[in-house]
Amino acid sequence: MHSHGHSHRNDVEQQAHPVANRLQMLWAVCLTGGFMVVEVIGGLISGSLALLADAGHMLTDTAALLLAFYAMTLSAKPADNKRTFGYGRLQVLAAYTNGMFLLALTGWIVWESIERFYEPNPIKSGTMLTVAILGLVVNLIVFKVLHSSSQSNINIRSAMLHVLGDLLGSVGAIIAALIIWQWQLLWVDPLLSIFVSILILRSAYHVIKDSSHILLEGKPQEFDTQEIKRNLMELEGVVDIHHMHLWSISEQEPLMTFHAMIGERYDNDKMIDQMLGLLRNRHGLAHATIQIERNACLEDTTQVACADEASN
The missing domain is CATH 1.20.1510.10 (Cation efflux protein transmembrane domain)
Structure with a gap:
């Protein structure tokens, strides 16, 4: 899961x-x-x-x-x-x-x-x-x-x-x-x-x-998704960042979701804490939802299916 x-x-x-x-x-x-x-x-x-x-x-x-x-x-x-x-x-x-x-x-x-x-x-x-x-x-x-x-x-x-x-x-x-x-x-x-x-x-x-x-769920102007992705990818253990979405409820409430593929030997909770800390301290994003993956997402024109994480 x-x-x-x-x-x-x-x-x-x-x-x-x-x-x-x-x-x-x-x-x-x-x-x-x-x-x-x-x-x-x-x-x-x-x-x-x-x-x-x-x-x-x-x-x-x-x-x-x-x-x-x-x-x-x-x-x-x-x-x-x-x-x-x-x-x-x-x-x-x-x-x-x-x-x-x-x-x-x-x-x-x-x-x-x-x-x-x-x-x-x-x-x-x-x-x-x-x-x-x-x-x-x-x-x-x-x-x-x-x-x-x-x-x-x-x-x-x-x-x-x-x-x-x-x-x-x-x-x-x-x-x-x-x-x-x-x-x-x-x-x-x-x-x-x-x-x-x-x-x-x-x-x-x-x-x-x-x-x-x-x-219309547009991206808040003060955030650069490419820079955020680049910073996340610099963390040790992060293999890929995709399906990134950034929007806001109001001007004061930006929200973010994305999928993060991490290496097999890295702990899920520790990687989540690192990514949330980076988003909060460097970019001022206080509300983010991260989905951790071990394998690549499988995409076609009608749906997106991600492989389940292998049980440890």
Whole structure:
């Protein structure tokens, strides 16, 4: 029979989505949702359609942040009989959903902006400027709250793109309000909206690309399978490494499986320990499953059959 080796993170390391990250996301939800209410009130009092439209944008962002927060909460659940790998990939799915939603949102903004070139709406620049400045302050706070965790978490990164869109929108609204107040050039508002949409679109593309790569079981970009195989082959007793697969549950959870053919006089358990140690210490792979073989695998176009290990 075959021998298998496994390496797992400890319970603390497996918690890829710590409580601190969820609290940061919750703060972002509260701040974004709270300012959305302020924009609705400001728009109704001033009669500004521009502010009400931006409040609608903030509503979609609040929904996106809630989705990200919900995914983070569920992903912290332990593995069970139905989800043996746990729920970590929910964050990747939420990131992909948010990315697709960003594409639809930027398309809508561009469409509305083109219409406003032909039929410009009256804008009260004073009210617009005040609310835009408040929005900039709120979005800067939310952006700072999320930024510290965004590099290692694609779900937070996708949510942060919504906030970045609002931040850029607030900057654009301030510029547009000042120009409209000074020169009454209403076409500046839709022009800046299109510019912001292009910036958001570029970031959304990268989020969709990264999340879909994980969902399609793609190899994590930071690992080189050829180098890993070469390092394993350098171990004394390792004859061949094949059927190597490397993928990830989420950005923080890379997984690996492979078959290792070893020499007859080498002990299975000791060889497994050496290979797991190499993967962990040199490549940062904390979860690997290794199948030990004494004879070559027999392959054809329909199946892969490996010879059983001789009994000792």
